[in-house]
Amino acid sequence: MSETQTAEARAALDAVGQLPDDEIDLAATALQLARIDAPQCDWRAATMDLSLLARAAVDAATAAPAADGGDLAARRAVLAGVLHGEAGFAGDDQTYEDPANANLLQVLERRRGLPVAIGILWLHAAEAAGWPAHGLDFPGHFLLALEGQRGQLVVDVFGGGAALAAPELRALIKRVEGEKAELRPGVLAPMGRRAVLLRLQNNIKLRRLRVGDLAGALTCAEDMLRIAPGEAPLWREAGLMNQRLERIAAALTAFERFLAIQSDGPAAAKVRDIMAELRQRLN
Structure with missing residues (x-):
């Protein structure tokens, strides 16, 4: 990337810094951050990939009346089908420490990434479908929640979009923090x-x-x-x-x-x- 392009990306980040949290375009900002760190990648093509992903989420949502009617389990299934089925995204547990797993441009190219990177794609698709969702500040392992009128459904985006209830969450925190760890207030705090x-x-x-x-x-x-x-x-x-x-x-x-x-x-x-x-x- 030329110095001019880097300056453009950083100017875009400066503008994001002045926005209210709920006005931030999550995926577009992640692409600008990635653009600085991976200048060899085609960020314009990645922007098109995000548009196609959003379109696929809209089409899938339209074809699933139960999901569009508020069924969180159905919404989870739709988004998992789009992201992990059609698009082929997966958590990279083989080369987890590779910095490419946290760079959205490279995640889009490789179809592999960290939980938070895959989570940004989930949030992007959910927003396109018109379904409320937010990240969860779970220790050591980013999770996502689909929001409904009667509560939320916790999703492990790194694990192919599996739904997690209390037993699975308890097992996960023990895997992350050790056998003595237990669920506690704040581990499912919503993230802006x-x-x-x-x-x-x-x-x-x-x-x-x-x-x-x-x-x-x-x-x-x-x-x-x-x-x-x-x-x-x-x-x-x-x-x-x-x-x-x-x-x-x-x-x-x-x-x-x-x-x-x-x-x-x-x-x-x-x-x-x-x-x-x-x-x-x-x-």
Whole structure:
């Protein structure tokens, strides 16, 4: 991708950062994030793929009266048929740590991805069909909920769109956190669109940190801040990464943004101490 195209993508992310959460186009924003990280991929073709996926969801919904009438089990079956059946998407449990699994452009090309990446495609298709749905902040494993008048149906998008009731959820949290883990309040907390995008990008950031690519992780964090400029912990993290990279002025700027959002508490006090030390180094 040329510098102009990268600038265009980042300008689009800056615009998303100013939108209310419910106005964010989840899949389109994920494509802009992916466009920066995978310039070799054809993002225009991917945009067309998303349109075709939405059209398929609409057609399938129209052909399923029970689903269109509010039957959540029927809606789950329709979306699973479109995404995992017709389109062939699946969770990648063979090369799970591959960063491509969190890049929506590459997910669309490979038809494989992480739970949150596949989940974004589910949310995109559900919205096209006119069916309310949202992400769930389940520990270590992104889930999705289809919403109905009498409650919600939890879906494991990584597992082919299987419905999960309490026994399956309990087994899943034990698999993620260990045998002593149990279901608790908050494990099925709904996620906003911005939070889903941050969870997607956090996978890339963490993978870069694991291989020692601090500069790449910082770039990822900076793009995350474009869509979520009010995310105080992320400003603090960007400040710490800039500090480690000896980018003192950038570190101070990030810490100042953190304090503008979160001025009280132990973390704020620690940041002030770090800033005092960094300013001494500038003198």
